[in-house]
Amino acid sequence: MPLISQTPAWKSLETHWKEIGRLRMRDLFEADPERCERFSLEQCGIYLDYSKNLITEETVRRLMALAETADLSFWGNSLLRGDKVNNTEGRAVLHMALRNLGYRDYQVDGVDVMPGIRSVLARMRAFSEDVRERRWLGYTGQAITDIVSIGIGGSSLGPKMVCEALKPYQNPWLRVHFVSNLDGAQLAQTLTNLNPATTLFVVASKTFTTQDTLANACSAREWCLASLHNEAAIARHFVAVSTNRDAVVEFGIDPHNMFEFWEWVGGRYSLWSAIGLPIALAVGMERFEELLAGAHDMDEHFVEAPPEQNMPIILALLGIWYNNFGGADTQAIIPYDHYLEHFATYLQQVDMESNGKRVTRDGEAVDYQTGAVIWGQPGTDAQHSFFQLIHQGTRLIPTDFILPMRSHKPLDGHHDKLVANCLAQAQALMRGRTEHEARAELVAANMPSEMVEKLVPHRVFPGNRPSNMLVVEQVTPRVLGALIALYEHKVFVQGVVWGVDSFDQWGVELGKQLAGHILADFSQIACSPGVDSSTASLVRRYHLAMND
Numbered sequence: 312m313p314l315i316s317q318t319p320a321w322k323s324l325e326t327h328w329k330e331i332g333r334l335r336m337r338d339l340f341e342a343d344p345e346r347c348e349r350f351s352l353e354q355c356g357i358y359l360d361y362s363k364n365l366i367t368e369e370t371v372r373r374l375m376a377l378a379e380t381a382d383l384s385f386w387g388n389s390l391l392r393g394d395k396v397n398n399t400e401g402r403a404v405l406h407m408a409l410r411n412l413g414y415r416d417y418q419v420d421g422v423d424v425m426p427g428i429r430s431v432l433a434r435m436r437a438f439s440e441d442v443r444e445r446r447w448l449g450y451t452g453q454a455i456t457d458i459v460s461i462g463i464g465g466s467s468l469g470p471k472m473v474c475e476a477l478k479p480y481q482n483p484w485l486r487v488h489f490v491s492n493l494d495g496a497q498l499a500q501t502l503t504n505l506n507p508a509t510t511l512f513v514v515a516s517k518t519f520t521t522q523d524t525l526a527n528a529c530s531a532r533e534w535c536l537a538s539l540h541n542e543a544a545i546a547r548h549f550v551a552v553s554t555n556r557d558a559v560v561e562f563g564i565d566p567h568n569m570f571e572f573w574e575w576v577g578g579r580y581s582l583w584s585a586i587g588l589p590i591a592l593a594v595g596m597e598r599f600e601e602l603l604a605g606a607h608d609m610d611e612h613f614v615e616a617p618p619e620q621n622m623p624i625i626l627a628l629l630g631i632w633y634n635n636f637g638g639a640d641t642q643a644i645i646p647y648d649h650y651l652e653h654f655a656t657y658l659q660q661v662d663m664e665s666n667g668k669r670v671t672r673d674g675e676a677v678d679y680q681t682g683a684v685i686w687g688q689p690g691t692d693a694q695h696s697f698f699q700l701i702h703q704g705t706r707l708i709p710t711d712f713i714l715p716m717r718s719h720k721p722l723d724g725h726h727d728k729l730v731a732n733c734l735a736q737a738q739a740l741m742r743g744r745t746e747h748e749a750r751a752e753l754v755a756a757n758m759p760s761e762m763v764e765k766l767v768p769h770r771v772f773p774g775n776r777p778s779n780m781l782v783v784e785q786v787t788p789r790v791l792g793a794l795i796a797l798y799e800h801k802v803f804v805q806g807v808v809w810g811v812d813s814f815d816q817w818g819v820e821l822g823k824q825l826a827g828h829i830l831a832d833f834s835q836i837a838c839s840p841g842v843d844s845s846t847a848s849l850v851r852r853y854h855l856a857m858n859d
């Protein structure tokens with residue numbers, strides 16, 4: 312298979328970017344009163360207005376041709392069939408099965424995966440209800456008041472983001488905390504105000520070998536035993552979520568307290584599995600199932616809708632348009648919702664770990680950019696920090712705005728102002744302010760003409776800066792599920808076009824391996840032979856500091 316960059320579809324987009332670069336979005340809007348209608352669609356509780364992009368109908372046609380050239384439908388079917396699309400790890404990728412509330416049949420190696428999924432969901436329901444209804448008691452007979460989820464990466468970011476996003480649905484008396492960092496400060500800080508007798512730890516690790524998670528889990532165990540003084544307490548205060556039963560047992564967690572998932576669930580796609588247990592504990596199993604239902608709605612839309620009306624495909628191709636043809640290196644995600652504070656952080660992993668690859672599935676080096684740098688923060692905070700650069704900096708930064716029509720906390724007048732700000736940012740990015748407009752404003756303010764001329768260049772906004780507006784009625788569990796699945800599928804589509812394996816993550820291995828060697832070197836004064844002088848000197852420095 313030739314690199315996608317060698318195909319006529321790619322070449323035609325390169326030419327097209329040069330033509331489009333001459334167009335002004337504000338002119339396109341003026342020329343076509345139907346533009347918003349033409350470039351918008353509504354699905355699964357999400358209205359996507361993508362009219363403020365540097366596109367015409369011809370652009371969309373050419374982008375769709377690119378997806379076809381990359382054989383998107385073949386790869387989509389392959390994913391659904393349970394083929395080993397994660398080819399470097401020889402694994403199927405079936406997170407869609409975890410939220411399959413419909414009729415689809417999902418198999419891995421000829422085995423139906425649905426009975427196992429349903430059985431774990433039933434166990435999650437029983438357990439979360441027991442804890443929430445205060446039937447599951449701690450070792451001293453007290454009800455659980457605090458859940459501490461210990462996990463990292465894919466075993467933490469998804470559940471943490473969702474728990475925060477659904478905070479308005481949580482019971483105040485059952486608090487959920489997340490500990491991921493190997494830096495003991497996070498665990499120590501989290502435990503400061505907790506009572507071991509009323510704290511339940513969920514140790515979440517697919518492999519149950521992850522250094523960060525095991526270190527935190529061991530320290531949590533010591534903290535618990537220091538106060539409860541009996542090994543038997545562990546069974547009441549620790550549960551595990553993992554694919555590795557033996558390691559869970561070896562750690563000392565009762566296998567009856569283990570919630571299983573499977574190797575065909577990738578870490579960053581695992582919040583829909585038992586890794587979502589903290590979500591079920593926080594908001595209840597019904598709401599967790601609404602989250603699954605929203606994701607399932609989006610799965611069905613993704614699988615069934617024609618490409619030109621398919622929201623994940625549209626978002627993916629727009630991203631490719633700017634990344635590969637417009638030279639954009641990054642993509643900003645700006646939710647106008649305080650509870651979506653961790654959404655960009657979560658998406659960073661889904662997107663950057665999936666598509667931050669430099670070779671194709673066949674191991675050939677690509678000669679084009681792949682995954683963009685994903686970043687962002689909720690508005691309006693973002694407006695008062697980095698929006699300057701998006702509006703007037705030298706870089707092209709496509710921006711996704713996520714905007715709920717209704718707030719969970721409608722304080723008088725706040726939401727009107729919030730929505731107005733969000734719409735204004737997107738409008739300003741699109742329209743900009745011309746030199747003529749900037750000058751006219753200053754003159755109207757009676758500024759002396761010398762000063763006017765000095766200020767005009769600083770007050771010009773180039774505009775023509777693209778954004779998508781994703782509007783939802785309110786961030787409910789169902790809408791959130793659809794929103795997350797939308798981005799998951801977007802990432803999948805982009806990976807298909809770039810020809811990479813979006814489901815492995817070898818890039819996180821080397822550092823882990825070297826950390827093992829360095830840790831071993833701490834026990835001796837000199838580093839192992841062959842270590843570079845910088846690392847050796849830093850190890851020596853640490854050694855001295857520790858033995859001071």
Ligand code: G6Q
Nearest residue numbers: 464465466516517518521578579
């Ligand atoms: C995600 C990655 C990675 C993983 C963590 C935690 O796709 O695989 O982020 O989730 O390294 O791994 P464990 O769940 O095995 O502890």
